[in-house]
Amino acid sequence: MRPVHIAGIGQIPNVRGDTDHDxxxxxxxxxxxxLAEAGLHKDDxxxxxxxxxxxxxxxxFSFTMAIDGVGLWPPKRESHVEMDGAWALYEAWVRLQHGDVDTALVYAYGKGxxxxxxxxxxxQLDPxxxxPLGPSPMALAALQARALIDAGRLTERDLAEVVAHARRLGATHPGVPAIDGPLDVDALLDAPYVATPLRAHDEAVRTDGATAIVLSVGGGxxxxxxxxxxxxxxxLGLRDLTAATSVRRAAAWAGLEQAGSIDVAELHATYSPQAVLLRQVLGLADAVVDPSGGALVADTPFVTGLSRIAEAARAVQGGAVRALAHASGGPCLQHNLICLLEAR
Amino acid sequence: MIPCAVTGIGQTRYAAKREDVSMPELVREAALRALDDAGLDFDGIDAVVMGKAPDMFEGVANPELFLAGALGAAGKPMFRVHTAGSVGGSTAIVAAHLVQSGVHKRVLTVAWEKQSESNAMWALSQKFPFQPPVAAGAGGYFAPIIRAYMRRSGAPEHIGWQVAVKDRRNALRNPLAHLHLPDIDLDMVKASPLLWDPIRYLETCPSSDGACAMVLSADVTGDRPPAWVHATAMRSEPMLFPGRDEVSPRAGAACAQELFEQAGKTPADVDCAEIYVPFSWYEPMWLENLGLAESGWRAVDAGRTALDGDLPINMSGGVLSSNPIGASGMIRFAEAARQVRGTADAHQVDRARLAMGHAYGGGSQFFATWLVGTEPPG
Amino acid sequence: MSEPVQRVLGPVALDYTVHAGSVTGAFLEALLDKRLVGRRCPSCAKVFLPPRGACPTCAVPMPEAVEVGQRGVVTTFSVIRIPFDGQVLTPPYAAAHIVLDGADTPLLHIVGECDVDTVRMGMRVEAVWADPIEPTLASVRYFRPTGEPDVAWDAFKEHLG
Amino acid sequence: MARDADFVARFHLAYTYKRSTGPVIGRFLTSLREGRLEGVRTASGEVLVPARAYDPRDGRATTDAWVDVGPEGTITTWTWIDAPAAGAPLDAPFAWALVRLDGADTPMLHAVRGPRAAIATGARVRAVFADHREGGIRDLSCFEVIP
Structure with missing residues (x-):
């Protein structure tokens, strides 16, 4: 495979209700x-x-309007996925393996x-x-949480600790909107249930935002x-909700076992039990997890996964030797992508 | 780059309403036929790539998620492409790239639409806040561009009728086609009502349910000859900017140019092509845009694009005869592959060795093309 | 016994809160004063009406607002003869690409107050406003012929799209 | 004259899709309308409920062997909802659960009626059919806990 590097990252703060940007x-x-960070022009x-x-x-066809923001003129090679932008980055990575092009611009946007x-x-569920039954995504996440509790893998305190961790780190991150609510585990555990064992704070804060990444073959x-x-x-009835089978497979295919220790991980967990499960199956005991605060404090749908790759890359730029980014789609971690990033 | 071949093709029957099947059964009908053609089952597939136009047509958000189980994708990579009308072509290209890059050995790709679950016109005409009013509808968007082509080229009005007749006659040879109009002739097209002047009813595509699937592979399986992928290209441009040529968009021409350069071929090497013609006039327009003919309308007028002409176009009956939007581009790519495999049955072109597939979408903005041949590339 | 089940109904109902954003917002605000205000690209100097959040070819923001004329030229058109969902006027009517004086992009809008068979490429038209005015381009009810001489083909042939 | 430039609007996107069921989902829902629960045997011999033309775990076509299942079953996981959303299967507080019907190998998603204290993993439940049934998954109105 050709070596593909993250040459530039573009981020704006995730906000609750963007009244300015279309x-x-x-x-x-x-x-x-x-592009500016990569020192490139769109025509490159x-x-x-x-x-x-x-x-x-x-x-x-929302994306057909959004392309005006990247200036596809003269005509460019271009594609779009109806998935999180992390999969757009995957398509670009595959495209760069061909040898005829050496750079790609990947972006995702959403108004959640x-x-x-x-x-x-x-x-998204089976129609x-x-x-037709109308279960909320939180109810489905709660079914997974209960399965993990029954399996002895999770306590409600674990959930509160994950949320407190996300809020503490998110409070100082420029991309995260103001934290609304307590940072303390006991205070979190005092909140009422919405779908037992989950409380309102166990669900991600939905935001508006966008992320872009420039990829290049070689370079820095x-x-x-x-x-x-x-x-x-x-x-859900056809899966082992405690196993995260597709997370494990994606990680294995990405080469996690051979990669050596992970210093930093950014996880696309939009419900707190997913954050606990991902830490367990990815073996992140020694890693700094979600230094950005993660998806729980700023979730721009269809951007969050690509943002995890951007944040993991920032961690490597900041000195981490090896970082893991995870992206997800579908209920209860149905569809998962793992991207490993390394210092040069 | 690893050589990639089409080793299996499966299509559903196309119809206004496939009320006999659910969505999973519709995509499986195509997928299982493609697997059977390639002599494989789901176990032999490494990844699944799905294409579809807007989710609002069926009202299932990200339907690849619930269809993963129907396509044997559980435990595998599954990918979803959406590039408007060109999506069937782009989806096949993404699948081909997965093989050519060495990421996967065998990829199942499926594109589909089940328009009868809703009303496409409804999905396209929602009054989203703050947007310009819908003045014209889908055909009304393209009709002024067709008028501009007629003015610019001096093409007589019967050219559109000729294409409409030719594609529907071809469709009579294709049992899967949605429209079978045995009595079709120029008078019938000419007598059909003007919908979006200058477009007449019989010059427009139908609205169909259907799915198309292919197996793209680095190794040849099955009993039938493969179609080798010689080149793929995708190009896009913005919808609206000053001086834009929507009659012959530069993105379409650039897409074809890159395609032929990549393959080391010229348009003259193409034995036949399946191109995306939702309104009859787009055949001459695309012939010129893609470099297949200097004057598209003269090529049509001379009968060159008929099944027995020297440049057969849309042998299967084309989009004018079957239009499951999300699948229409992939059908073009698959029908091109059928020609070079020699498996196009009653609409087979004699000695087709190199065929082109083409799809476009949006406001003539998004282009996807491929060239497939009987021999491996290189 | 009744027929076997062959169909189920799947209602989908979703509510969105939509902000126009600063660029479209400023355009809509000017509309309320019956003014058509586009944006000029600082890079290619072209004027876009309606304005876009960035120049589609140069990919830069367009901070400069430019008021354009309420008269313009029909560059190409279609006569709509069929009804469809979401339609505002009763067919037949003409939908045209109109390049307003001072703008560089065609606006897709309706030509009214004339026999549809008299609509032609090069025809001069002017905006007719609705009453009351809402913050949408539908506040221009349609464009009507001005009676000025037609514009020559060469002057607008680059603006057909 | 200055106005509030933040134009904001509500947008309601609504449509009732017509979903053809095909023969397998159609048969399952037809039985449900008759107050019966049926599963279908997969190629690997398990009983899949609700029935589909394929086993989503491996994509293989299911067989034409139909098997009566339920009406009793066992909760495999659950969550309690104190404030049901509009349109939920039950108006009063209830549980969402995965329920494995007796005779089935795969649990299905549905609602379970309270009381809350009775809801537990492993609890035994019984199907409650709607009084007025029209051929949809809601003909099974919920499950109730067997005391």
């Missing part, structure tokens, strides 16, 4: 920042790829704050047997040591 402005802001880029969701934006994210996630910047993804059936 999708074009969101994309323009992060794409121009990523060999491949463009984005991730977004029509249902998050509320209209079909004003969007009916719960309803949209329920609309014959499950979606954190190197992608391995990247892979895996899916499971959507039906």
């Amino acid at each position: 999708e074009v402005q969101l994309v323009q802001a992060v794409a121009s920042a990523a 880029i060999g491949f463009f790829c984005s991730g977004s969701s029509d249902y998050v934006m509320g209209r079909p 704050h004003g969007a009916p994210v719960d309803g949209m996630l329920t609309a 014959y047997y499950e979606a 910047g954190p190197r992608i040591g391995g990247i892979a993804h895996c899916i499971e059936p959507i039906e």
Whole structure:
């Protein structure tokens, strides 16, 4: 495989209700920042790829408007995935293996704050047997949490500790909106249940935002040591909810076992039990997890996974030898991507 | 780059309403036929790549998630592409790249649409806040561009009718096609109502349910000859900017140019092509845009694009005869592959050795093309 | 016994809160004063109406607001003869690409107050405003012929798209 | 004249899709309308509930061997909801659960009626059918705990 590096990152703060930027402005802001950091111009880029969701934006073909933010003129090689931007980065990584292009600009944008994210996630379920019942994504996450409790893998205090950790780190991170609520584990455990054993704070804060990453073959910047993804059936009854099978497989294919110790990990856990489960199956006991605060304190749907890769790359830029980024889609960690980043 | 071949092709029957199947059964109908053609089952597949146009057509968000189980993707990588109308082509290209890059050995790719679950016009005409009003509808978007082509090229109005007749006659040879109009002729097209002047009813594509699947592979399996992928290309440009040529978009021309350069071929080497023609006039327009003919309308007028012409176009009946939007691009790619495999049955072109597949989407913005041949590339 | 189940209904209902954003917001605000205000790209100097959040070819923000004329030229058009969901006018009517004086992009809008068979490429038209005015481009009810001489083909042939 | 430039609007995106079920989902829902629960045997011999034309775990077609299951079953995991959302299967507080019906190998998602104290992993439940059934998954209105 050709060595692919992260040459530039463009981020803007995730916010609760962005009244200023439409999708074009969101994309323009992060794409121009990523290009500037890479020292490149759009016309130097060999491949463009984005991730977004029509249902998050509320209209079909939303990405066809957003491309105005990257300036596809003269005509460019370009593609789009209806998945988190982390998978757009995967497509770009594959494209760079061909040898004819050496640079790619990947971006994702979303407006999760004003969007009916719960309803949209329920609309992902089996449309014959499950979606008509209308379970909320939190209820499904709670079924997984209960399975983990029953298996002796999780306590409610573990959940509160994950949330407190995310809030403490997120409170000082420029990309995270103001933390609303306690940072203390006991105070968190005093909050009422929404779907036992989960409380409102066990669910991610939905935000608006965008992220862009410039990839280059060779050059400087954190190197992608391995990247892979895996899916499971959507039906919770057909999965072992405590096993995170597709997380394990994606990690194995990305080369986690051979990679050596992970210094920093950024996880796409939009419910606290997922954060606990991911730490367990990825063996992150010695790693700094979610230095950005993670997905729980700033979740821009379809951007959060790509943002995890951006944050993991920032950690490597800041001195970490090896970082892991995780992205996810579907209920209860159905679809998972693992990207390993290494210092040069 | 690792050589990649199409070793299996499966399509559903196309129809206005496939009410006999659920969504999972529709995609499986195509996928299982493609696997059977390649002599494989799901165990032999390393990854699944799905393409589809907007999720709002079926009202299932990210349907690849619930269809993963139906396509044997559990425990494997599953990928979802959405590039508007070009998506079927881009999806096949992403799948080919996975093989060519050495990431996977055998990839199942599936594109589909089940428009009968809703009403595509509804999904496209929602009054989203603060957006310009919907003045024209889908055909109304393209009709002014067709008018501009007619003015610029001097093409007579019967050219559109000829394409409409030719594609529907081809469809009579394709049992999977949605429209079978045995009595089709120029008078019938000419007598059909003007919808979006200058587009007449019989010059437009239908709205279909259907799915198309292919197995793309680094090794040849199955009993039938493969189609080798010689080149793939994708190009995009913005929808609206000053001086944009929407009649012959530069992205389309650049896409074709890159395709031929990559393959070391010229348009003259193409034996036949399946191109994305949702309104009859787009055949001459794309012929010029892709470099397949200097004057598209003269090529049509001379009968060159007929099944027995020297440059057969849309032998299967094309988008004018079957249009499950998300799958339409992949059908073009798959039908091109059928020609060079020699498996196109009654709409087979004699001695087709190099064929082109083409798809476009958005406001003529997104282009995907591939060249497939009987011999391995290089 | 009744027929076997062959179909289920799947209602999907979702509510969004949508912000126009600063660029479209400023455009809509000017509309309320019956003014058409686009944006000029600092790089290519072209004027976009409606404005975009960035220049689609140069990928830079367009801070400069530019008021354009309410008259313009029909560069190409279609006569819409079928009804469809979401339609505002009753067919037949003309939907046209209109390049307003001072703008560089065509606006897709409706031509009214004339026989659809008289609509032609190069025809001069002007905005007719609705009453009351809402913050949407539909506040221009349609464009009507001005009676000025037609514009020559060469002057607008680059603006067909 | 200055106005509030933050134009904000509510947008309601709503449509009722018509979903053709195909023969297998159709049969499961037809039985449900008749007040019966059926599973279908997979190629590997397990009983899949609710029935599908394929086993989502391996993609293989299911067989045409149908098996009566339930109406009793066992909770395999659950969550209690104090404040049901509009449109939830039950108006009063209830549990979401995965329930493995007797005779089935795979649990299914549905609602379980309280009381809360009776809800537990391993608790035994019984299907409660809707009075008015029209051929949909909600013909099974919920499960109730067997005292």
